[in-house]
Amino acid sequence: MDRLRLGDAGQKRPVAFTTQNANDQGGRVSLTSVLRSLSTTTITRFESPLFTWFGHPTMMENIPPEIIYVVCSFLDVENILNFRLVGRLFADIGAAYMLPDVSFNLHREDLNRLSAISLHPVLSKHVRSLTYFAEIIDLPKASWIEFVQNHQGRMRWNGMLRRQNNKTPSQLTSEYKRYSEAIDEQENLIEGEWDLRVLEEVLPRFPNLKTLHMSATEPFYERCNHGQMKRPLSEFLQKGYVGSAHPEGKRTLDTLLRANAHAPCAITTLQITMVHWKFFKRSERELSRLFKPLANLTSIMLSISIESLDERMYDGLSLGKCQRVFAKGSLRKILRRMPQLRLLHLEMRNSICEQPERGVQLHDIIEPGFHWPDLEEIALHGVAGDRVEFMDLFSRHKNKLRKLRLSDVTLTSTSWRKLLPDIRRKLHLDVVCICGNIYGRREDEDDPPGPLEGLPDLEVWGWAPPEFEVNNMRDSIDMYCRQGGTNYPDELPLCGIVVNKYYKDYVKPFIKNQARYDFNDEDFYDDLRFGIWGENNELWAGNDELWEDISDGEIDDDDAGAIDDELIAQRAMEHVIFDMMMEDMLGMAEFYDGGAGMDALGEPSPPLDPPTGDSEPPDVESDEEIPDLVSP
Known part of the structure; x- marks a missing residue:
């Protein structure tokens, strides 16, 4: 073809x-x-x-x-x-296929756009995915003095920024006025629960909606939108004022689930990219009300933050509090009420604590002995337990289970030297990935001691995820565990000698054929230019066609800049075309300074109340009034 x-x-x-x-x-x-x-x-x-x-x-x-x-x-x-x-x-x-995925923020124009799409007779019928981003301007509002001091600090520590973007006092006053108006508007939306009201109206208008996303992380936002959509709070994001409402993602997810509970949709996929563990610190009755409409899920991807309530403050007790909440079984009971699951991803994120038991216990989040008849894929991150617990979970689903990913997993009292052979013998997996910081305990005295001085029984390995780098030992273990061990000799590759012995014949050809990651300097710079998702949003997609007529010595900085300019121009034209089509279909002008991409919709529907509160900065008549606060 x-x-x-x-x-x-x-x-x-x-x-x-x-x-x-x-x-x-x-x-x-x-x-x-x-x-x-x-x-x-x-x-x-x-x-x-x-x-x-x-x-x-x-x-x-x-x-x-x-x-x-x-x-x-x-x-x-x-x-x-x-x-x-x-x-x-x-x-x-x-x-009919222009807007399969719709995303929005807690922003007036975003809510207007969402309402307009839901009322369109064609677009609304073909929306399959809805994403709510949790980014908001940090609260409480910074005072005028704090705003100026923040600007002064940024100028002091960034010479290039100081040369390009230093503000006069009058310019800074105007900027603070925009900031103050934006945060007053945001507080009005939150107090009036406008996002909940709009969602309750629009969700029933999307008859083919199958996926709900909630994201409180910037990387997920960029990945979903492929850099094509100007973010509504981008001006304040650049100045360090945009974060997530605290606790992280809690209010956003609560709003999304409450709206769905009010007017249940036939949702089959729920993806929650970072929500603080305190979301689950509520009564079982309330959690049941939120998740009951999701009983028919086939896929759930849940990332939970175990860090401090506010990322700007350190709380050394957060981990212990989180573990006690999940020990009560709130998440375990939620998952048990989803019998049709095919994909189960659970992540407990804790980037501060580097101790072995930095997550939650397996039996606290997955019911021991419970079986999902159709479960095909399991991914666990930041989970601790005994190898017998893990194998019991895997073995119960071995008839359908084909994909397994374990990252930052701790075996509290048992050894990976026992678990990996069990996975090899008892399961028949097509895809295996074991990565991150892996901890275990030596079970046999004949096993080699751990790498940490004074802790000979502690097993420790660190393997970066395959998305980030090549690791021969990690890839060898993956091949060792696949397909019931038919593709790799029965010798555990947990030491360099075994890895080097079999890597060339049993691992490298497979990786090359799969084109998972073949890193070199050229690939690295290609990824910087085109992104890890490639031209067609395929992970590690090749760019050979773009370079087939160019030798390695023919590209200099000017050429690279020209290529970048061409790609940027292409994206800009796509934005223009999209804006024109959406304006023609919905009769709504674009916003966000005229470059909103998908967000270029919107007269208020329903109308939102005007912002309230005092958003006026102090009057500044000349650039000489605050020289003590703003200095080069």
């Missing part, structure tokens, strides 16, 4: 498809095989107005709209934009 070609904004010509007679069976090709091939196509530019089917030209107008709908379902949003430029029919069909 050749590439499906579209593009060249402004040239509204029908699209061309070309098929190759590679698997010709009596001159017929199944529609399924054609559509499967289309799922990997890339739209690049317009061509002729013919659809060529084994040498027989056919006008695109003769293809039934039902087929075009199916073809369109395989395209990403960027290609949909070009697809809609072909003609009226393509524009109408492509509109």
